[in-house]
Amino acid sequence: MNADKIRTAIKKFDRFLVSAHINPEGDSIGSQIAAASLLRRLGKEVVIVNESAVPHLLRFMKGTEDILKEMPANFKFQAAIVLDCPDLTRLGKISECIGKDTTVINIDHHISNEKFGKYNWVDTKSSSVGEMVFELFKAFRLKIKYDEAVAMYVAIMTDTGSFKYVNTSSSTHKIAADLIDSGVEPYDMYGKIYETSSLQDTSLLGEALQTLRVSDDGKIAWLWVTKEMLKKTKASLEGTEGIINFARSIEGVEIAIFFRETGTEGRVKVSFRSKGRVDVNKLASFFKGGGHTTASGCTVFGKMSEVEKKVLKQAQVMVK
Amino acid sequence: MNADKIRTAIKKFDRFLVSAHINPEGDSIGSQIAAASLLRRLGKEVVIVNESAVPHLLRFMKGTEDILKEMPANFKFQAAIVLDCPDLTRLGKISECIGKDTTVINIDHHISNEKFGKYNWVDTKSSSVGEMVFELFKAFRLKIKYDEAVAMYVAIMTDTGSFKYVNTSSSTHKIAADLIDSGVEPYDMYGKIYETSSLQDTSLLGEALQTLRVSDDGKIAWLWVTKEMLKKTKASLEGTEGIINFARSIEGVEIAIFFRETGTEGRVKVSFRSKGRVDVNKLASFFKGGGHTTASGCTVFGKMSEVEKKVLKQAQVMVK
Numbered sequence: 001m002n003a004d005k006i007r008t009a010i011k012k013f014d015r016f017l018v019s020a021h022i023n024p025e026g027d028s029i030g031s032q033i034a035a036a037s038l039l040r041r042l043g044k045e046v047v048i049v050n051e052s053a054v055p056h057l058l059r060f061m062k063g064t065e066d067i068l069k070e071m072p073a074n075f076k077f078q079a080a081i082v083l084d085c086p087d088l089t090r091l092g093k094i095s096e097c098i099g100k101d102t103t104v105i106n107i108d109h110h111i112s113n114e115k116f117g118k119y120n121w122v123d124t125k126s127s128s129v130g131e132m133v134f135e136l137f138k139a140f141r142l143k144i145k146y147d148e149a150v151a152m153y154v155a156i157m158t159d160t161g162s163f164k165y166v167n168t169s170s171s172t173h174k175i176a177a178d179l180i181d182s183g184v185e186p187y188d189m190y191g192k193i194y195e196t197s198s199l200q201d202t203s204l205l206g207e208a209l210q211t212l213r214v215s216d217d218g219k220i221a222w223l224w225v226t227k228e229m230l231k232k233t234k235a236s237l238e239g240t241e242g243i244i245n246f247a248r249s250i251e252g253v254e255i256a257i258f259f260r261e262t263g264t265e266g267r268v269k270v271s272f273r274s275k276g277r278v279d280v281n282k283l284a285s286f287f288k289g290g291g292h293t294t295a296s297g298c299t300v301f302g303k304m305s306e307v308e309k310k311v312l313k314q315a316q317v318m319v320k
Numbered sequence: 321m322n323a324d325k326i327r328t329a330i331k332k333f334d335r336f337l338v339s340a341h342i343n344p345e346g347d348s349i350g351s352q353i354a355a356a357s358l359l360r361r362l363g364k365e366v367v368i369v370n371e372s373a374v375p376h377l378l379r380f381m382k383g384t385e386d387i388l389k390e391m392p393a394n395f396k397f398q399a400a401i402v403l404d405c406p407d408l409t410r411l412g413k414i415s416e417c418i419g420k421d422t423t424v425i426n427i428d429h430h431i432s433n434e435k436f437g438k439y440n441w442v443d444t445k446s447s448s449v450g451e452m453v454f455e456l457f458k459a460f461r462l463k464i465k466y467d468e469a470v471a472m473y474v475a476i477m478t479d480t481g482s483f484k485y486v487n488t489s490s491s492t493h494k495i496a497a498d499l500i501d502s503g504v505e506p507y508d509m510y511g512k513i514y515e516t517s518s519l520q521d522t523s524l525l526g527e528a529l530q531t532l533r534v535s536d537d538g539k540i541a542w543l544w545v546t547k548e549m550l551k552k553t554k555a556s557l558e559g560t561e562g563i564i565n566f567a568r569s570i571e572g573v574e575i576a577i578f579f580r581e582t583g584t585e586g587r588v589k590v591s592f593r594s595k596g597r598v599d600v601n602k603l604a605s606f607f608k609g610g611g612h613t614t615a616s617g618c619t620v621f622g623k624m625s626e627v628e629k630k631v632l633k634q635a636q637v638m639v640k
Contacts, residue, residue, distance in 0.1 A: 163483045163496070164510035170497035176483070177493035190484035191595065196571040199534045199541070205566075206529025214519045221519070246525075251516040275511065
């Protein structure tokens with residue numbers, strides 16, 4: 001399956017549902033609005049329906065205002081385009097709109113994709129679904145408009161961490177070049193997506209960094225966010241995201257660990273990051289959690305000091 | 321002047337000095353070793369001589385081991401290729417090797433370049449001199465080798481802040497794509513350049529973030545590094561670099577200010593960053609400092625609290 005075959009499939013239908021996974025990020029939202037815009041330019045009727053609201057950060061993108069949270073009662077779609085979902089459960093409650101007889105066009109880049117559609121275009125070499133929607137524009141020979149370029153650029157930039165993750169390829173850069181030629185200003189996009197911290201969250205980072213420790217062999221770095229810190233700084237839970245990277249970025253560190261006190265007494269959320277050599281999915285599995293080789297997590301029960309001791313002990317075993 | 325004309329100039333000579341500015345960063349070092357490699361492949365004799373040592377961080381690049389700190393006594397060069405220097409004084413003491421009769425090939429992207437060479441190729445639209453050396457490889461129709469690709473990729477990645485600064489263009493991305501096709505792994509490069517913090521410097525960041533404040537109107541954010549913090553965390557002075565970006569990244573902030581106590585009593589180094597609307601070069605000039613529209617600095621004399629008050633007062637005037 002490729003962009004050309006998806007093009008042939010799309011031509012068969014007139015009314016589309018477009019959806020993507022719950023807890024959306026840049027690639028989910030960006031690829032949906034670019035795909036919907038493409039369909040509308042072909043004269044198709046389209047609704048985008050998502051279980052979750054569009055994150056505040058991404059609302060600057062034109063087209064996000066059209067994303068619905070409920071399926072309109074009077075809209076009968078002929079095909080559903082499902083983006084960036086390894087399986088249908090990732091749609092959340094929107095999966096209820098999809099029956100056994102629904103024609104599903106599945107466009108995704110996850111290696112774990114379950115090929116749940118009638119048409120399955122799964123390109124695991126693609127950095128993002130944004131990249132794949134770009135290929136679709138090329139297949140239809142449509143000149144990309146500014147708002148579409150912004151949506152796809154945001155999809156690609158966020159899924160590659162600004163062209164640095166392992167999924168960044170020469171195609172990724174070639175597409176970015178094309179989108180810039182369509183009017184995207186990289187500096188503007190970066191500012192809108194990455195330079196929007198709050199004082200509260202930045203203060204929380206400061207508090208958390210005070211707890212940063214590194215093991216004697218330099219291979220494990222860990223830090224905490226406690227309930228008290230969240231209270232003191234008035235930071236949001238989302239403000240804890242990314243803190244683990246400061247442990248990961250220390251030279252020589254192979255496993256970064258982030259401990260976060262949850263609301264519930266004696267319950268600690270633990271996140272792991274690896275630079276590649278150590279499989280932190282295994283580490284999380286030991287504590288009945290899961291994830292990927294380089295990013296995983298679990299919940300561990302016990303007092304803070306006990307949890308820290310238990311997790312560090314297991315990390316020491318893994319890092320040897 | 322363009323890459324083709326520089327190609328014609330290079331062909332005239334057999335022995336070259338290659339140099340670039342003092343306090344080198346990725347573009348300075350990367351473009352020098354790529355240019356020297358190109359010359360050697362043409363059968364030329366080349367020495368790279370720099371006043372400053374290669375930063376520890378950049379020594380993973382092959383070719384950096386050839387960079388000399390003194391001009392070899394027995395080497396008589398016919399032409400000097402000067403990279404990334406707006407004027408010859410930026411060469412530091414290496415400028416002493418360049419007399420009135422020296423043939424200078426000046427390759428730079430600074431708008432302030434003084435065209436001090438016999439051949440002056442100044443492309444202010446280029447993100448980096450690394451991009452220009454890439455054009456030179458194309459002009460000579462040389463297939464780029466892995467080590468050369470790494471050098472140019474590092475030059476481009478560091479000068480664009482990983483493809484996010486205002487100098488990032490579609491050409492930048494096209495060249496990055498080409499270098500990846502020559503074997504560069506973006507994730508590997510990013511790790512080598514950006515994921516090499518020390519525990520000490522990260523702890524200093526934590527301390528500094530404790531002092532972060534934002535003005536009532538949300539437009540000015542500032543923070544401090546004191547002598548005590550440096551002592552407590554054992555961080556390096558280079559560890560203070562980048563701290564100002566955490567103030568700059570707060571949503572709504574237009575001026576970020578970073579105060580750093582120097583060794584000398586009553587002397588505070590002040591750095592400014594702007595997101596573009598406010599000209600912080602003017603702000604620094606008020607205190608007899610200077611820089612660019614979006615990044616500048618100065619030294620202010622007085623007690624910490626007085627300096628803070630004085631600088632904030634002037635920043636308030638500018639931000640209105």
